[in-house]
Amino acid sequence: MPRIAKIVTPEIRYKSIHNAPEKHPSSPAFSPQTNPWQQALQTLDLVTDHMKLEPWIHERLARPKRTLTVSIPVKMDDDSIKTFEGYRVHHNLDRGPAKGGIRYHPDVSMDEVKALAFWMTMKCAVMNLPYGGAKGGIICDPRTLSDKEMERLTRRFTAELGIFIGPERDIPAPDVNTNPQIMAWMMDTYSMNVGHTAPGVVTGKPIDIGGSEGRREATGYGVVVVTQEACRILGIDLKTACVAVQGFGNVGANAARIFHKLGARVVGVSDKDGGVYDPQGIDIEDLRLFKKNKPSIAGYPKGRPIGNTDLLALDCDILVPCALEGQLTQDNAPQVKARLIVEGANGPTTPQADKIFKQNGIMVIPDILANAGGVTASYFEWVQDIQSFFWRAEDVNERLTQLMRRAFTEVCGISKRDHIDMRLAAYVLATERVAQALRIRGIYP
Numbered sequence: 001m002p003r004i005a006k007i008v009t010p011e012i013r014y015k016s017i018h019n020a021p022e023k024h025p026s027s028p029a030f031s032p033q034t035n036p037w038q039q040a041l042q043t044l045d046l047v048t049d050h051m052k053l054e055p056w057i058h059e060r061l062a063r064p065k066r067t068l069t070v071s072i073p074v075k076m077d078d079d080s081i082k083t084f085e086g087y088r089v090h091h092n093l094d095r096g097p098a099k100g101g102i103r104y105h106p107d108v109s110m111d112e113v114k115a116l117a118f119w120m121t122m123k124c125a126v127m128n129l130p131y132g133g134a135k136g137g138i139i140c141d142p143r144t145l146s147d148k149e150m151e152r153l154t155r156r157f158t159a160e161l162g163i164f165i166g167p168e169r170d171i172p173a174p175d176v177n178t179n180p181q182i183m184a185w186m187m188d189t190y191s192m193n194v195g196h197t198a199p200g201v202v203t204g205k206p207i208d209i210g211g212s213e214g215r216r217e218a219t220g221y222g223v224v225v226v227t228q229e230a231c232r233i234l235g236i237d238l239k240t241a242c243v244a245v246q247g248f249g250n251v252g253a254n255a256a257r258i259f260h261k262l263g264a265r266v267v268g269v270s271d272k273d274g275g276v277y278d279p280q281g282i283d284i285e286d287l288r289l290f291k292k293n294k295p296s297i298a299g300y301p302k303g304r305p306i307g308n309t310d311l312l313a314l315d316c317d318i319l320v321p322c323a324l325e326g327q328l329t330q331d332n333a334p335q336v337k338a339r340l341i342v343e344g345a346n347g348p349t350t351p352q353a354d355k356i357f358k359q360n361g362i363m364v365i366p367d368i369l370a371n372a373g374g375v376t377a378s379y380f381e382w383v384q385d386i387q388s389f390f391w392r393a394e395d396v397n398e399r400l401t402q403l404m405r406r407a408f409t410e411v412c413g414i415s416k417r418d419h420i421d422m423r424l425a426a427y428v429l430a431t432e433r434v435a436q437a438l439r440i441r442g443i444y445p
Contacts, residue, residue: 034325034326034329034350035111036111036112036114036115036116036325036326036347037111037112037114037115037118038111039115039325039326039347039350039351040114040115040118040119040347041062042351043351043423043427044058044061044062044118044427044431046351046424046427047424047427047428047431048431050418050420050424050428051428051431051432053431053435054435057435057438057439060092060438061091061092061118061121061431061434064089064090064091064092064114064117064118065090065091065092065093065132066089066090066164067087067088067089067090067110067113067114068087068088068089068161068163068164069085069086069087069110070085070086070087070088070157070160070161071083071084071085071160072084072085072086072138072153072156072157072160073156074149074152074153074156075152076149077146077148077149084138084139084140084153084157085138085139086136086137086138086139086157086160086161087108087110087113087136087137087138088113088134088135088136088161088164088165088170089110089113089114089116089117089134089135089136090117090132090133090134090164090170091114091117091118091120091121091132091133091134091135092121092132092133092434093132094132094434094437094438094441095124095125095129095130095131095132095433095434095437096124096129096130096131096132097131097132097166097167097168097169097170097171098131098132098133098134098164098169098170098171099120099124099129099131099132099133099134099170099171099173099375099378099379100116100117100120100133100134100135100136100172100173100175100375101116101135101136101172101173101174101175101176101178101204101374102135102136102137102138102157102172102173102174102175102178102182102186103116103135103136103137103138103175103176103177103178104137104138104140104142104153104176104177104178104182105137105139105140105141105142105176105177105324106139106140106141107139107324108137108138108139108140109139112137112325113135113136113137114135115325115347116135116346116347117133117134117135118133119133119346119347119367119368120132120133120134120135120375121133121430121434122368122426122427122430122431122434123367123368123369123371123372123375123430124375125429125430125431125433125434126368126369126372126407126411126426126429126430127372127375127376127379127403127404127407128403128407128433129375129376129379130379131171131375131379134170134172135175136161136172137175138153138157140153142177143295150182151185154182154185154186154189155185155186155188155189158185158186158189158190159189159193162190162193165190165201165202166190166198166201167198167200167201167382167385167386171200171201171202171203171378171382172186172201172202172203173202173203173204173374173375173378174204174250176249176324179204179250180204180205180206180211180216181206183202183203183204183205183206183211184205184206184209186201186202187199187201187202187205187209187210190202199385200382200385200386203215203377203378203379203381203382204216204378204381205381210381210384210385211381212377212380212381212384212390212391212396213390213391213392213393213396214377214393214396214397214400215374215377215378215380215381215396216250216254217254217258218373218374218376218377218378218396218400219250219251219254219255219344219371219373219374219377220250220251220252220253220254220255220256220257220258220322220344220373221254221255221258221373221397221400222370222371222372222373222374222376222400222404223251223255223320223322223342223344223370223371223373224255224258224259224262225373225400225401225404225405225408226342226365226369226370226404226408227259227318227320227340227342227365227370229405229408229409229412230340230342230363230365230408231318231340233363233412234339234340234363236317236318236339236340238259238262238263238264239262239263239264240263240264240265241264241265241317241318242264242265242267242315242316242317242318243256243259243264243265243266243267243316243317243318243319243320244266244267244268244269244311244312244314244316244318244319244320244338245259245266245268245269245270245320245322245344246269246270246275246308246311246312246319246320246321246322246323246327246345246348247270247271247321247322247323247324247344247345248269248270248271248275248287248291248297248322249271249322249323251322251344251345251371251374252269252271252320252322252323252344253284253288253291255320255322255344256269256282256284256287256320257284257285257288259284259320260281260282260283260284260285264318265280265281266281266282266284267279267280267281267282267314267316268282268306268311268314268316269282269284269287269297269311270297270306270307270308270311270323271296271297271298271323272296272308272323273295273296273297273298274296274297274298274299274305274306274307274308275297275298275305275306275307275308275311276297276300276302276303276304276305276306277303277304277305277306277310277311277314278302278303278304282302282303283302286302287300287302308323308327309332312327312328312332312335312336313332313335313336313337314337314338315337316337316338317338317339317340318338318339318340318341318342319336319338319340319341319342320341320342320343320344321341321343321344321345321348321349322344322345323345323348324345324348325345325346325347325348326347326348326350327345327348327349328341328348328349328350328353328357329350329352329353330350330352330353330356332353333352333353333356333357334356334360336357336360336362338362339361339362339363340362340363340364340365341357341362341363341364341365342365342370343364343365343366343367343370343371344367344370344371345367345371346367346371347367348367349364354421354423358421363422364421364422364423365408365422366422366423366426366427368426368427368430369407369408369411369422369426372404372407373400373404376400376403376404377396377400380396380399380400410429411425411426411429412425414426414428414429
């Protein structure tokens with residue numbers, strides 16, 4: 001592998017490349033420790049120094065290929081006009097078209113979307129998928145919008161993204177507060193604009209219009225697969241293990257359901273409004289039924305109420321953060337008692353918390369590996385759309401299990417070879433694949 005002898009130090013690199021966090025009046029006031037883009041760049045620095053990566057490749061990966069900010073005027077149900085702000089970021093496209101979800105949340109910001117796009121680049125490379133990384137989002141609170149307002153918001157946003165997206169250019173998918181129906185509106189809007197049905201423009205669609213069996217459960221399913229592999233290394237019997245899950249959206253709910261089905265004791269579950277704790281174990285199916293027509297699991301009567309902060313410190317074997325980024329910090333990391341952390345969410349652990357977990361002997365399966373089941377199943381869906389040939393759920397799960405196990409084995413091998421933790425090992429694997437694509441393709445013109 002070609003190397004350049006002179007390596008730019010992290011201090012020089014930080015001053016020359018790391019820009020101040022971008023802020024928006026409606027965006028969260030990130031601190032340097034919790035700003036997701038700064039976290040992503042710190043991780044890139046670590047892997048660059050470990051690999052002795054060429055400075056020009058580091059600079060390419062430290063800057064997204066392109067960013068788009070759009071203004072989205074929407075006619076509300078009361079006939080007023082409200083303007084929202086949305087983003088789409090392409091981080092790197094050297095391994096293939098852009099891939100990444102769309103989230104609707106009040107705390108969406110450009111810095112967050114840039115970090116998520118970076119993590120998608122790495123996630124696709126860890127899984128060896130022929131994609132680059134992208135992400136998008138709208139600053140909004142879906143709880144305050146009607147279904148018709150959500151549809152108009154989605155369709156106008158999709159029209160604004162027309163210069164970015166396409167089956168061979170950029171393929172969005174669901175993320176926080178988005179779902180198959182929103183993907184259906186996106187697909188239909190894009191199809192109307194290009195004059196033909198284009199199912200491959202998004203993944204995570206309803207099955208009736210080109211979606212894939214097993215896609216909705218895939219991220220949670222993948223979380224469980226890598227947890228099983230990690231448990232074998234740590235000597236944890238999953239059938240008798242104690243599990244806590246932060247977040248009860250699509251990822252957390254499906255992971256908790258599968259853990260429960262495998263015999264694990266899920267003692268704590270929480271979402272944005274609160275949670276429940278029962279040392280004897282929670283009936284996840286009953287909890288899912290309770291939440292079916294409610295915005296939160298807070299108030300579930302079969303257990304003791306618990307907050308998100310307290311859930312992270314529960315006495316358990318396995319902690320699975322499936323909420324938003326920046327949940328595990330230097331402030332609460334010392335209280336974590338789990339032997340294994342499996343990151344169902346993107347970026348839930350700050351670099352400072354990572355150091356504490358390493359000192360305390362806690363194994364962390366990083367997000368770019370742990371929650372890669374979703375993008376892997378999205379790849380399967382995209383392939384099916386292109387071929388117009390669809391697979392059974394059993395086929396999807398079998399292929400997904402194979403790829404998740406293969407990636408875990410590759411990351412674990414690098415961890416042992418280089419005597420580094422699993423996060424750095426995953427980034428070494430991903431960065432080398434992206435770097436090699438950069439070297440081979442060269443610079444145009």
